[in-house]
Amino acid sequence: MGHDLVSLEQLSPVIQIADGLTLSQVCSISGLESSTIHNWVKRKFVPHPVNKKYSERHLARILLISALRYCMRIESIGELMTAVNGDTDDESDDIISEQDLYGYFIGIAARLSQIDTAPKDIDELIVSVMSDYHSNKEQTERLRRALTVMAYAYIASGYKKRADGILAEIRG
DSSP states (O other): OOOOOOOHHHHHHHHHHTTSBOHHHHHHHHOOOHHHHHHHHHTTSSOOOBTTBBOHHHHHHHHHHHHHTTTSOHHHHHHHHHHHHOOTTOGGGOSSOHHHHHHHHHHHHHHHTTSOOOHHHHHHHHHHHGGGOOOOHHHHHHHHHHHHHHHHHHHHHHHHHHHHHHHHHHHO
């Protein structure tokens, strides 16, 4: 799969000390243009920054959307994120923190290259990664299904990038 996924654990102390990140810092970390992030905030895919600062929660969501967007339409990613955590600006309806969701995702992504990508193996991987998640049956199932979508999109984006690379070689 071979995507570069950023670990929030390494960035967390810096974000906390600085009381958030500036837009230019988020762009530097994510590799995204500021206009893209502004667009995502405007379209409510990402919560509004607080005093022009982006928290760990913001960064987690931005990185997750960025990782999925190569193979999923942004609207579909937005629907998926809403299914998991509702309104972007309201944390009270979240079934999991954005940071934990992103952590689960990168945990799955890191282990996907080590397993057969048969559906049964992916399901087992997701259950294993979610082993510390405790909520009601409905929320647990919703999260499991969302992570399954993310895992398949991540796998598909790896294949798409490989195909694009081969096509570029063919073009010379």
